[in-house]
Amino acid sequence: MATLQKIRSKGPLLVIVIGLALFAFIAGDAWKIFQPHQANEVGEVNGETLSAKDYQKLVDEYTEVVKFSSGMTSLTDEQTTQIKDEVWRSYVNNKLIETEAKKLGLTVSKAEIQAMINEGTNPALQQTPFKNQKTGMFDKDMLKKFLVDYAKMDKAKMPAQYAQYYESMYKFWTFVEKNLAQSRLAEKYQNLVSRSLISNPIEAKAAFEARVNTADYLVAAIPYTSISDASIKVSDSELKDLYNKKKEQFKQYVESRNIKYIDVQVLPSKVDRAEIEKEVKGYTTQLANVAGDYSTFIRTTESTVPFADLFYTKTAYPTDIAAKIDSAAIGQIYGPYYNQGDNTFNSFKVLAKESAPDSIQFRQIQLSAGTPEKTKALADSVYNVIKAGGNFADIAKKYNGNPEAQWVTSQAYEGAGLTADNVKLFTTLFNLGVNETANIALPQGNIIMQVVDKKAVKDKYKVAVIKKVVNFSKETYNKTYNDFSQFVASNPTIEKINANAEAKGYKLLERNDLYSAEHTIGGIKGTREAMKWAFAAKKGDVSQMFECGESDHLLVVALTEVVKEGYRPMELVKDQLKAEVIKDKKAAKIIADLKAKNLSSFAQCKSIPNVVIDSVKHVSFAAPAYVSAVRSSEPVLSAYASISQLNKLTGPVKGNAAVFVFQPYNKEKLKEVYNQKDEEQKVKSMAMKVVSRFVNDLYIKANVKDTRYLFF
Secondary structure (H helix, E strand, O other), X not given: OHHHHHHHHHOOOOOOOHHHOOOOOOOOOHHHHOOOOOOOEEEEEOOEEEEHHHHHHHHHHHHHHHHHHHOOOOOOHHHHHHHHHHHHHHHHHHHHHHHHHHHHOOOOOHHHHHHHHHHOOOHHHHOOOOEOOOOOOEOHHHHHHHHHHHHHOOHHHOOHXXXXXXXXXXXXXHHHHHHHHHHHHHHHHHHHHHOOOOOOHHHHHHHHHHHHEEEEEEEEEEEHHHOOHHHOOOOHHHHHHHHHHOHHHHEEOOOEEEEEEEEEEOOOOHHHHHHHHHHHHHHHHHHOOOOOOHHHHHHHOOOOOOOOOOOEEHHHOOHHHHHHHOOOOOOOEEEEEEEOOOOEEEEEEEEEEEEEEEEEEEEEEEEOOOOHHHHHHHHHHHHHHHHOOOXXXXXXXXXXXXXXXXXXXXXXXXXXXXXXXXXXXXXXXXXXXXXXXXXXXXXXXXXXXXXXXXXXXXXXXXXXXXXXXXXXXXXXXXXHHHHHHHHHHHOOOHHHHHHHOHHHOOOEEEEEEEEOOOOOEOOEOOOHHHHHHHOOOOOOOEOOOEEEOOOOEEEEEEEEEXXXXXXXXXXXXXXXXXXXXXXXXXXXXXXXXXXXOOOOOHHHHOOOOOOEEEEEEEEEOOEOEEEHHHOEEEHHHHHOOOOOOOOOOEEEEEOOOEEEEEEEEEEEXXXXXXXXXXXXXXXXXXXXXXXXXXXXXXXXXOOOEEOHHHOO
16 A cells, blocks of 8 residues: 555656756675575566566666766665665556557657757756756756767776766766657656547536635534543444445555554663763863874764865854854864763864855866876976966866866865865865966876866865764663664563563554564664564564664564455454444434534524624635634535525534534625636646546556565
């Protein structure tokens, strides 16, 4: 069910928007997961299986593309999960559409793709680097030039970084081109379906009247909460009858699990906290005596804030540090102190402060000539020509460089892991004056850099920060581990865990409808092995203890129910059925009591026991009314908007949260002019929402299986 909802929510096709820069490449150790005794299929659509190897290739392809566009070099666990899910959703949707398109004879030709490229308006094309510098729009001529240059490219005669860049750009383009074809095929299929959805003058007129005819009500509501649930008797036969009546609503298309689990988070002890505080105090004393190499010293402290010999804007530092920077004198130590926000002990030293332009416009030429000696000679020659008045743009073109100037700010390096070469480049760039040029030697080649403009003066700081998280010690972990391990060993059944968990200080949590498409249990990282166990276990089984999280969680899982694909057993929806039967019986009782009162005016309603009075304005048949007094949306009031008589008492009628008696005191028609063509289009647009349901139906019929949890 959860998988079905995710597919439905994403719509008929994944639309790539590379410019969001959300993901980057991470291969991890995916290939360590393949075990000889396991099938290597991660999923199935319409009987066609997808192997773990092919799935990983799709993930690699997508992440490499985004890596190229975003410049990111690492991913969080959450981003890794997102990208894998996105690839799976895209794969499933594309397969669903491809299968139907094949039956219908729908295809996408190369000529169509070329026409899309020539037109240049597709959103995916707008996210490519092939843009006109003046208009900012996709430029097909730039793309053609790149493809010609790539075809002629001799990697052996190019600097390695250039060759790698061209290769990454080519992979990026082939990915975009493939997605253009897939999105075009989906568009054709959707158009074919949507053309079957039409409107007519009668339907359009009815929709118009339903929207513009409104009523204002005086409302008397007797809430269902006014009657105790305990006073209503519900028989098993009544539950069974309602279950059979609503059985289709309880159909489940994906197998799930109901579990109970105990999650123990390992937390630092008072002794652990004292040790970290003592350690930071020692480092703080040393910080006062550091002569020059702050980078090495800060690295030895294992601070979570690395030091780079560059000026940063205040916002680049952690918020607790940034808030105190201006109150700390240059060269003095601030701290140590404890910050509850990130559970750290801290101290820092402001080394320097300056006000300087933060936006630098520059251009550069990258040079490499095979050997360091030849590269130096070439770079010196080019540098001297530029210093003597040579045209930078013309020289850049000669050496396959970009003659266009670009802007950069300190945000380009703030928060990033910087090498010594990175620091050298940014230091040179920010120290150069306007129109000044530098020749920077790096291991991979030389860069001739020239500053064109500077603006946006900001205060910047060079700060050495010691920030240490208060973590638990090995001794604390071992004690927590041993205590919980003993509990698990002594309570091998669900019944014993239920009986003894609270007494031992453990909280027993419950999770129903856990689906294999999910990635964690209880939102805890690193619970893939526990997920695998849950979907292989039998009802009543209790797992071994799992170490998970970021090596700071211990977990035990008990399987309470296996919910098979198909109709959910009545026992699992019994509470839901009982609540509905109780509501129906309450409504019947309230309605019977009200009818016995023979109400003839709204004034009489005010004396009804447990009644709440409210007014609702601008109620129309086109939209459900919201009754504030019972905090509920009540479509039944909307249904009466066009048929109830002015100043005449209507009811009692059963609603979602109460039984209602109401009286229209005003009716009016909104001042809209009927336009048949516009109304028909509105009706058709509403019907277009049905198109997305076709993909949902295709998903159900395709017997989609998702077993990625076994591998990823």
